[in-house]
Amino acid sequence: MNYFIELVVSGLAVGAIYGLVAMSFAVIFKATGIVNFAQGEIGMLTAYTTWSLATTLGTGAVFTVLLSIIVGAVIGLLCERLIMRPMLGEPVLSVVLVTVGLAVVLRSMVTMIWDASPHKFEVARADEILQIGGIGMRVSQVGVIAVLLLALAAFWFFLRRSRFGVAMRAVAADEKTARLMGVSTARVQAVAWASASALAGLAGAFFAVIYGLAPTVFELGLKAFPATVLGGFDSILGSGGSGVFIGVLENLVGGYLSSTLKEISGFMLILVVLMVRPFGLFGEKRIERV
Amino acid sequence: MRSGFFKQRYADLIVLTDSLTVKAWIGVLLIALAGAPLVFGSYMLSHLTVILFTLVGVLGLTVLTGFTGLISLGHVGFLMLGAYSYAVGVTRLGLPPELALVMAAVVPALCGLVVGIPSLRLHGLYLAITTLAFSYIVSAVILAGGKFTGAGRGISITRPVMLGIDLSSDRAYYWFCLAMCALAVLITLNVRRSYFGRALVAIRDNDIAARTMGISLVRFKLLAFLLSAALTGVAGAMMGMYLGIVSVESFPFLLSIEALAIVIVGGLGSVLGAVFGTIFILSLPDLVSGAMSMLSGRVQDLMTTSAHEIRSMLYGLAIIAFLRFDPRGLRGIWHDVRHAWVHWPQRY
Numbered sequence: 001m002n003y004f005i006e007l008v009v010s011g012l013a014v015g016a017i018y019g020l021v022a023m024s025f026a027v028i029f030k031a032t033g034i035v036n037f038a039q040g041e042i043g044m045l046t047a048y049t050t051w052s053l054a055t056t057l058g059t060g061a062v063f064t065v066l067l068s069i070i071v072g073a074v075i076g077l078l079c080e081r082l083i084m085r086p087m088l089g090e091p092v093l094s095v096v097l098v099t100v101g102l103a104v105v106l107r108s109m110v111t112m113i114w115d116a117s118p119h120k121f122e123v124a125r126a127d128e129i130l131q132i133g134g135i136g137m138r139v140s141q142v143g144v145i146a147v148l149l150l151a152l153a154a155f156w157f158f159l160r161r162s163r164f165g166v167a168m169r170a171v172a173a174d175e176k177t178a179r180l181m182g183v184s185t186a187r188v189q190a191v192a193w194a195s196a197s198a199l200a201g202l203a204g205a206f207f208a209v210i211y212g213l214a215p216t217v218f219e220l221g222l223k224a225f226p227a228t229v230l231g232g233f234d235s236i237l238g239s240g241g242s243g244v245f246i247g248v249l250e251n252l253v254g255g256y257l258s259s260t261l262k263e264i265s266g267f268m269l270i271l272v273v274l275m276v277r278p279f280g281l282f283g284e285k286r287i288e289r290v
Numbered sequence: 291m292r293s294g295f296f297k298q299r300y301a302d303l304i305v306l307t308d309s310l311t312v313k314a315w316i317g318v319l320l321i322a323l324a325g326a327p328l329v330f331g332s333y334m335l336s337h338l339t340v341i342l343f344t345l346v347g348v349l350g351l352t353v354l355t356g357f358t359g360l361i362s363l364g365h366v367g368f369l370m371l372g373a374y375s376y377a378v379g380v381t382r383l384g385l386p387p388e389l390a391l392v393m394a395a396v397v398p399a400l401c402g403l404v405v406g407i408p409s410l411r412l413h414g415l416y417l418a419i420t421t422l423a424f425s426y427i428v429s430a431v432i433l434a435g436g437k438f439t440g441a442g443r444g445i446s447i448t449r450p451v452m453l454g455i456d457l458s459s460d461r462a463y464y465w466f467c468l469a470m471c472a473l474a475v476l477i478t479l480n481v482r483r484s485y486f487g488r489a490l491v492a493i494r495d496n497d498i499a500a501r502t503m504g505i506s507l508v509r510f511k512l513l514a515f516l517l518s519a520a521l522t523g524v525a526g527a528m529m530g531m532y533l534g535i536v537s538v539e540s541f542p543f544l545l546s547i548e549a550l551a552i553v554i555v556g557g558l559g560s561v562l563g564a565v566f567g568t569i570f571i572l573s574l575p576d577l578v579s580g581a582m583s584m585l586s587g588r589v590q591d592l593m594t595t596s597a598h599e600i601r602s603m604l605y606g607l608a609i610i611a612f613l614r615f616d617p618r619g620l621r622g623i624w625h626d627v628r629h630a631w632v633h634w635p636q637r638y
Contacts, residue, residue: 094613098613101605105607222422264423264426
């Protein structure tokens with residue numbers, strides 16, 4: 001039983017990271033209707049930049065988290081302005097393939113600027129063990145779960161209550177009508193990219209703190225994919241929640257069955273999900289009569 | 291008396307080419323390609339061989355993404371399956387190489403059917419994810435396969451004797467690749483002009499309209515997957531024979547991206563574009579390092595230490611640049627150049 005609880009708890013922490021990345025996929029999909037295949041790479045680039053800045057500035061834990069948000073948002077804005085904005089109005093296929101290209105470029109950029117060997121992302125007090133109800137958890141693990149909950153609450157508030165969130169939902173529902181109503185698609189896209197990259201950046205930084213910094217951090221994007229599919233591509237909150245589910249599932253499969261299955265359990269799950277409910281658990285069902 | 295060229299039969303309209311000049315030039319090209327090994331050194335020969343077997347795989351992706359408009363991010367999965375079917379067939383099951391090569395087409399094709407089934411319900415992006423998942427599952431299964439698939443160590447194979455011809459020399463292997471590649475080009479061109487290919491293009495352009503014209507989406511999407519996977523599988527087997535070893539590491543995810551880059555850079559949905567794209571993308575690293583060697587030594591050091599990164603960065607930049615500035619790809623540029631040549635000094 002103890003083993004089980006330990007697996008679930010560490011699964012919750014990984015799942016929270018997946019959840020953050022899955023949310024960022026969903027934010028961009030909801031606002032612009034494309035899947036950003038470079039999300040994991042943006043998270044990795046943010047993690048590396050934050051690491052460089054944090055070690056030179058010698059920042060504390062809270063400030064490092066804030067730093068990762070800012071760095072992520074800036075990277076997102078740059079990518080949007082330089083690469084995605086000119087593609088506005090192009091066919092979906094081209095735009096998605098551009099993000100694939102962006103992913104490859106960012107990935108090789110990271111290895112060229114920094115190096116391919118793993119590093120330790122040192123943050124003060126991140127590795128201390130907290131005892132919660134008899135289970136030991138690292139501060140960073142508790143932190144990432146708290147951040148996910150905060151992000152979920154913030155996005156719920158943003159989409160329901162703020163003017164811009166409503167504009168974003170309007171663009172997602174019907175781009176043409178939204179533009180006729182005076183919503184600027186370009187600005188919505190910029191905000192979506194900035195906030196999604198901030199989420200991915202947070203995830204990347206936390207992943208680096210907990211598991212170490214290496215050029216394989218981008219695989220986070222691939223790992224979080226199943227979560228987004230499970231939650232539904234247009235459901236930001238659903239994706240965040242599903243991330244936790246996938247994380248726990250992965251850990252349980254790894255703990256009880258085999259480590260090879262652990263790597264692909266998420267993908268196996270989504271193959272089934274895609275066949276039964278392509279729009280995910282919480283996504284909006286699109287009725288097609290043809 | 292006849293006063294012009296008339297297309298009197300339906301076959302005349304869809305014939306590959308009716309121009310004697312084009313036929314003559316293709317003949318010249320084929321002779322030049324067949325004679326290439328007698329002229330070029332071993333480096334150039336192996337470069338040409340790589341281009342030839344890559345082209346076979348790219349044609350597979352062209353059928354799926356170019357003709358049918360289904361994005362696949364998991365083509366490396368089919369490539370891997372093809373290579374492993376061949377290697378397992380030859381070394382574990384003791385099949386003759388000809389039969390193993392057929393198996394390298396059949397096994398991926400069957401798996402293509404399985405991956406294709408979700409495509410009936412899924413549109414563009416979801417399908418891309420499914421194929422991505424597929425390629426990861428394939429490599430995980432191979433790694434878990436123990437002795438039968440050689441797990442992490444892979445299977446080493448030797449170049450076979452095919453139809454009584456020994457392929458162990460580089461020249462013989464080049465000719466074999468040339469023949470296979472010519473066959474693949476012919477198949478794809480004929481698919482494109484026939485009912486099957488036009489149905490696929492109709493599905494790509496507007497699936498609802500295609501369906502109202504009586505094209506069964508189920509049947510043609512699955513057939514597209516089947517053909518695409520079979521071609522890619524054969525390319526995988528050829529790649530395995532070329533490398534001499536089949537292992538999971540020799541099929542990185544980057545190959546899927548490379549194939550997509552080739553298809554986009556060449557021009558989506560065209561066989562000529564696939565040829566141009568393959569030559570361009572595969573020669574790009576050599577061209578760039580050649581250009582860089584004229585620069586200072588520091589840049590040269592960077593080229594040698596991080597060759598892999600520079601390669602993948604070039605692919606990424608090529609994808610972005612072509613999609614951004616000329617989505618028609620190299621084929622479009624070729625078209626413009628040809629017209630400028632014919633109509634000079636007029637603009638058009």
